[in-house]
Each structure stands twice: as C-alpha cells, then as structure tokens.
Amino acid sequence: MVNPVLLIAVPLGLAFMVPLIDSASRKLTRFVPVAALLFNLILCIRLIPAVLENPIVINLGGFTPPFGINLFVGPLGLLFAGLISLAGLVVSIYSLSYIKNGPVVKYHMLYMLLLTGATGVVLTGDLFNLFVFFEILCISSYALVAYHGDRAGIESSIKYLIQGTVGSGLLLIGIGFIYGIFGTLNMADIAMKIATVEQSTLFVPMILMVAGLGVESAIFPLNAWLPDAHSSAPSSISAILSGIAIEVGLYAVARIVFTVFGISDIYLFFAFLGILTLLIGEMCAFAQSNIKRMLAYSSIGQIGLILFALALATNNTVTGGLFQLVNHTFSKGLLFLSAGYMIYRSGSMEISSLNGMGKRMPLTSLAFTVGAFSLVGLPPFAGFPGKFLIVSGALLKGEMVINILVGLVLLSTVIEGTYFFRVIQALYFKDGNGEQRKQAPATAVTAMIALMILIVALGVYPKFLADFLSSASSDLLDKMSYVGSVLK
Amino acid sequence: MKSVFSLILLVVLGAGVVFTLSSIPFGSTSSDVGEYYIDSGRADTGATNIVTSVVVGYRAFDTLGEVTVLFVAAIGLGAILAAGRENEEKKKAEWEPASLVLYTGCRFLFPLILLFGAYVFIHGHLTPGGGFQGGAVIASAFLMVYLGCRKKRISRTWARNTESISGLVFVVTGLTGLAVGGHYFLSNFLPEGTLNTLFSAGIIPIIYIAIGLKVGSELTGVIDDLIEESE
Amino acid sequence: MIVIVTLVVALMLSAAVSALFFKDLLSAVIASCLVSLFASILFLFLQAPDVAMAEASIGAALITAVFMIALRRTKRYEE
Amino acid sequence: MLPLIGKIVTSSGVVFLLLGSLGVFRMPDVYNRLQAGTKCTTLGAFLTIVGVGIMEPAWFWKTLVIAVFILITNPISSHAIGRASKKSGVELCDRSVVDKSRDFEEYESNL
Amino acid sequence: MSFLQNNIYYIGAFGLIMIGLLTVLVKHNLIKVIIGLSIMDTGINLFLIAIGYLRNGTAPIFSSPEVESILMVDPVPQALVLTAIVIGVAVLALALSLAIRLYKHFGTLDLHKIKELKW
C-alpha cells in the first residue's frame, strides 16, 4: 500500500526544489507542477480500493492520536484529493501556454503550493493543522490574484487579503476556545468529547470557526471579495479558485459542522444560509455585463446550492451535493478556461464583445457551451444527476419549509439558464467583426477537451461516480465511524 | 454609520466571548495532551525543551506547513513586486548614507549577531529558542547590514539555494523517517542520545538547523526584495 | 506581581489605542512595535520564553523594519 | 557577602534607570531627552544586569554578555536617533546655548 | 483583586483583538489597516498562551534538576503560537508589498478613494 502522506510531501519537496531546477534548466520548471499533480493523481487512483474498504489513518511521526497529528483518508478526503489533482493537472497543462509574461517560475511554484495546501486541508485530521494548510491555500491565492500586477488585480487582492486575514484570525480564536474547552486539537477526539460539555458553550467557538472558514468558502454575508478576486485574477487561477479553493473551504465548514460538532439543531440554519447565498449569487450574476464577474457570481450561487444540499444531511442530498460539487469544479473550470482565451482574443471582458465568437473560435465556444449547459443542469451533462439527486432527496424529506426552499432552487436554475443563454446567444447568433478563425494553442485545447470529455462521461454514466460519492457522504455524516477509525 | 455598525458587531462578539470564557477558568485547567507531553516528552523525543519536542516532534507536520507558509509568502512577495516592474519607468530614489559610527558599529556587531542566531537555533532543544527565533535573528543581522551600509548585498542565488536546500533537508528527513523509521513520516529514526547534551534528540537538531537556515534566508530575501524595489 | 502585570496590560492597550489614533503613520508603527514589546513581556510572565523570544525578534524588530521600508515607498501621513 | 554586594549594585542601577526615565519625561527637547535616556539608562542597565549576575554567580557570564551588548548598542542607537532628528529638522529648544552642528555647517559653508 | 488575577490576561488579549478589529473596520488607510491586523494577531497569540497557563507553573523546559518537581504550563499553545507568529509575519509582509504596489498604481493609500472595481 502507498502512504497517502506522499500526496503532500512530494509536491512540497518538488516546490522546494524548483529554485535548484531553475538554475539548472529554465524550461524544465514549467513542467514541475504537471509532474507533481500527475503523481498525485496516480497515487489517488491507486488508493481508491483500499480506501473504499476501510478509511486509512496515518499517524505522522509515529505518535498515536490525539498526541500526534493524523491524516484521515476516507472516501470524502480522497474524492477531494483526486478532484484537486485532476482539475489541477488540467489547469496546469492549460497554463503552460496561457501564462507567458511576468515571473513565470514563481507562478508555477505558487500554483503548486496552492494545490498542496488544498490537499492538506482535505486530508488532515487535526484542527490546527487544518488552519496551517488553510493559510497556505489563502496566502498563495492572495499572491496569485495579484499576479498580473494591474490595478484591478492589486485592489481585489488587497480586499481579499484583509477579509481573509480577519477570517483566519477568527478561525484561530475559535480553535483557541476549542483547545481551552476540550484540551485537545484532534478532530476525532473533540467529536468524542463533544457530548461531555454543555452545548451552549460551543456556540461561540462554532460561529467563530464557521465565520472564519466562511470567508474563504464565500458563504453569504462574507463573500464581498469573491467577484473582484475571481474576475481580476488570471483565468487559469480563476478556474482553480472557483473550482477548488472555495470548495475546499466548504469541505472544511462541512467537516467541522457535521463531524466535529455534529449538532443537528442548526442544520436548517445552514440550509437557509445556502439558499440565501444561492439567490443572491444568481441574481447578481444575472445583472452583470462582464463575463468573468458573471461567472464569479455564479460560483457563489453554486456554493449556496451545495451548502443547501449538504445541510439537509440525508444520504441522497449529500450525494447530490457532492455530485454537483464535482460538476461545478469541472464545468466552472471549463467556463473560465474557455472564457480566458475568448477574452484574450477579443481584448475585452464585456459579453457584447464576444459576439460571433462561435465562428471565430468554434472549439472554445463549444467548450463554453458545454460548461454552461452542464452548470445549468441539462440532461446529457454532469450537472443533471447532481441537481436531480438534490431536488428529489430534499422533496423526500417532506417538510413544508424544505419544499419552499426547493422551489427557490428551481427558480434560481431558471435565472441561471437565462443568463447563460444570453452569452450563448451572443456567441452563436450574433454577428461580430473579424471573421478570421484562430484557435487556442494546443495545450489549452487539450485541457478543454479533457474537461469536456469528463463532463459528458459523468453525465452519461453517473453511476460510475455516484457509488463512490454515496460512500463519501456516509463518511461525512457518520460521525461515530470517523471517531472509531481514528481513535482505535 | 459604518463605525456604529462595527461597534455593535464588536459588542456582540465581546458578549459571546465573555460568555464562553466563563467556562474556561484562567490558570487552573490543564489538558490531558499537555500533561502527556510533559510526562513523556523527554522519553519520546529526547529534547529537554518540551516546546521544541512538541514543535518538531509531536506536531512536526504543522512546522512543515508553517515553513511552507513563509516560503509561499516570500515567493508571493517576489512575484507581486516583480509583476509589471519591467514596464515602469525607473526612478532613482536618493538616500542618505549612514554615519561612520553606525557603519562601524554594524560591521562590528554583524558577526556577533550571526553567531548568536546560530547559537539560538543549534541549542533549540535545550534552551528557549529554535529555528524561527534563530532565523529571525539571522535575518535581523542582514537587515542591520542593509541599514548600516546599503551597498553591501548578499548574493540572491546563494540565499535562494540555501532556502531550497534547507527545505529539501526537512522533507527528505521526513521521507527518510518514512522509509526507515517504522513507516511514519517525520519519525525520529536517529538515536536519542543523553538528555541535556548538544548531540541528542535525534532528528530534532537537524530539522531545527534546517528551519533556522530556511527562515533566515527567506526573511532576508523578503527584506532584500523590499529594499530593491526602489532601485 | 499582579500590579505590575496590570500596569503592563494597561500600557499595552493604551499603546494599541494610540496606534489607532495617530495621524503620523510612523508613530503608529512605533506604537504597534511597543504593543508587541509589551506582549512579549506578558509572554514571559505567562512562562512562555520561546514565544517571548519569537515575538521580540519577529514582532518588534523585523516587522518594524519592514513597515519602515514600506512607509518609505509609500506615504508617511494619513490624510 | 556576594548577595549583599549584588543587591547594592542592582539597587543603584535601578535608581539610575529611574532617573534616566525621569529625564526622558522631563527634559525640554529631543536632544536633551536623548542625553538623559542614553547615558543614565546605559549605566543603570549595566549595573542592574551585572548586579543580578553577582547575586547568582552561576549566571555571571551570561549577564555580562547582555550588559556588554547594551553597552555597545545603546550609544550607537542613540547616535542614530540624534542624527536622524537633526536631519529630519527637529529644532533645539530655545534655552540651549550651544549648537556645534550648526557651527560646523557654518564653518563648512565658509570654507 | 481576584477579578484582576483571574482575568487580566484575557482582558489584555481581547482588548487587543477588539482594537485591531476596530482599526480594520473603521480606518481606511491601508497601512493603518495592516497595523490593525498585526495588533489583532498579537492579541490572538496572547489569548492562546493565556489559555495554556497554569497558576504557579513554570516554563516546560527541563534545564536543571530542580525544576523536575515543579508544575509546568501547557506546552501545546506555545507551540501553536510559534506557528501563528510566523504565519502572521508572512501575511504582513505580503500585505505590505501589496500596499507598495497599490501606492504605485493609485498614488494613494486611502481605500475609499480606490474604486476601480465596483463592489
């Protein structure tokens, strides 16, 4: 059996090695992230059978939990790690040709470290360790948002940094309270001891931690940074931030709320929060004329939908939510990547400037269309099974409040369809100027085709993923088996 | 309006905090984990400074993450300062040279402070201090050189290579532990030696020296990047 | 002993408040340097010499210098 | 015997420290404050720290290192501040009688 | 007196956190905001250390034989704070470099005057 700690250690070692590689050969550095993520992907695939049997618990340094730090590689963690390596691999292939100017070596290092931080967050079983890896994720994304060094990038990076730093401060205060109350930092240990203290004392730490993580995962009142940051970053980074970073934040929220605290009284509150985030995201997206801002607001909406699905806490809805999450990573990545080259070609981010793009860049436009259809949830693509599972699972609960919320979900889908259709109309049914056909570079096309194939394959054979996802959802919801497998 | 709103927010936060703090009395609770570390930290890791044995022994993975955070910040700072620099007009900032007293003093103190920094991180497992503090002291020594005589600069390639080699030493030590030390990443595979001597505590001094060099060269690089910005 | 601790805490808080009010950013930075100076005394009172050392070395000297460099590149007075 | 000597040395050092701080508080302008704050506190800190070393003989060498460090660094830093305040245009207080730095500048400009 | 003895460190820590947060929320000069963030960081560190304190305890370092029998304070928060301090300085350096770039582009540090992007 391979050791899952290599998922973190090898990319870190490679990242530390990049300056040495750089002094040997400048061309080689661009391929370091590709190599590291390929390695991670292969490792994840090799781990699947073992993890489906039993979650793997790795004690780092040989100290048993709660005394040492442990990694918990369950189906959910492995799903996220695999998703990160797959999406990261595709985007790193895309950015081989997309990133040409500026400090390229530093871009690739930061990119790799961002994904390593994300992997660390999803695998760790220790609260403070989660904070540390979260900081790696956040700091590298602050720097990457400002990568081009233009006015918008710097400004949005500042906004992001201030809000993110306050958020991580709140998270650290929450961790301090948790340590003061329980005397331990191991998540399984806290989950076991949670019944021994009064629930009212847990309220403030939980609010602080959820607020801290909520800044990164863009839950409603804390998402002011997101549209700016996602729209002014380089497109490859927008794809990663939308597809990976906020999902990882959501994972951390879910892990803390479900597994560590597990207080079922407040789940409905999170469902409301999710619906609020969904509606606000979709409405703001509808009002945008800038395509990247539109996609960024749409990410807020999708996060709200996934939060709603997770907060209902039945096996069906959580499976649907995770399916929607996978779909969002792929399709939002595809949307940002294709939009990146369309913006590059037309020189403007306004939707009106994309008129007639369907003739000038047919493949890129096709990729955009596939991503949009999949995100809306049209049947042949990967978005459909996820939304179907969420809606049917929520209706199965049979409560009046939840039925109303489901109605709002459907309404938001309609809004989403409308604004995506507007872009597609501009792409195919409006005449633009300049008819010369010029395709995106080969690496970018490869990345987009790979994502399209993944989306269609998941839409056609949802069963392929759904089985794995249902075991992942039981990993999230079944607190006792988590505790049992960590504290043997 | 905004300040009133933020005051209300702070008052609510403060009330919640006071409520929760009442269940954490000051200075009387002790955690099981902490007691375990104090009781068996010396036997487990061989370091007399229990904080060190927690930082580089029990929670070494955190430390790896933390070194990475600093690394990320140093690279990010370099990227931000470098981005778009080429298409800006160069402006020569005038600056006052340091006085002779400061120049001589800095030249005299530089090796002493460097030595002191090295002492701090080499003795990390015996006395207070360790990689971060020692690294910060070393970076301060270089900062003092920049303050005293600005023309003297350390070579960037040298600093970068120190940084990446010491980072690699950390990761490779961990992987060696994975290979030979009973299949645990970062496990202590070297003999622990006698307590309270310099050559004890297995891999802890090695890791602390690596951290010290890495933190020192990274912070020096940060200061160097910032100072270079105006030239 | 408690009197001295209270004195240090009061001085620390007043330094922090003055950092909020100074229009001269240089003074505000010096005030924040004082805050971490007093914080490191408090860390020593709380029996944490490692942390006191780290706070003194990083919080007081390095951060002050970095702030100074940044102030040099930007503007000294808050408008 | 040693503890008593240590106590006397330490107490006298603390008196100097207190006087130095009082000087910083009371003096009229930067240069006078610098004067009080450096000379008094350097001696005061030296005496107190070495006094502690005398009270605990095992610590003597380490305290001596700290004291010598203060002895070296304190004049340099106060020199730097003094020069900086002169360069940044802080005037002497109106009761001062001699300004060697201005005299020097006049002398240089007359050359 | 016993109130002070029990709470003075918490008062100091949360005082710093509140002052820092207030600075971040109210001030609109970027350097001031960054100073506020650093003050808040210091407060959080003080809070974490105060949680681990044991009355009449000593530092968890077995440097000499006579400390064997004395109570020792909790080493875990100290280890956490060492990490948190370094993370704080990393964020601060990044923020200051962004501030330098911002001043180069906009010629001001006032966050209210910078409205390239609508919120």
Added chain:
Amino acid sequence: MSETFVLVLLSAAGLGVLLCLIRFFKGPTAPDRAVAVDTACTVTTALLVFMAYYFKRQIYLDVALVYAVLMFIGVVAIARFLERGI
C-alpha cells in the same frame, strides 16, 4: 526579604517604563517617540533580567539577550527611516 526586594525593584523599573510611555504619548515629534521607545527598551531589558531572577530560571536570560540585540535593530531602523536612509 528577597521577594520584596525584587518586587520593589520591578515596580521601580515599571515606573520607569511608565514615564517613558508618557513621553511616548505626549510626543510631540516622531524622534521624541523613538527616544522614548529606545529608553523603554533598555529599561525593559533590565526588567527581563530581573524577571529571570524572580522566577529563578537561568534560561530566561536568553530572552533578554534577544531583546537587547533586536531592539537595537528596530530603533536603528526607525532612525534610518527618519534620516531617509532606507
């Protein structure tokens, strides 16, 4: 006896720091504040050595040493900023 002795000296040093701090708040110019911080740091170093004596731990002297070294660098940084040196 010994305890009260140390406490009296600690309070005296604390009073010194307080006086420096009042100068810091009064200003009026930035160099005044730098002087106040410089003096406060020197007094604080002495105070830290006292605290090592009070707690009877030799290892705390290292903290005082770091303090003495790094305060110097911090104050020099402030001074160099004032004379436009960085």
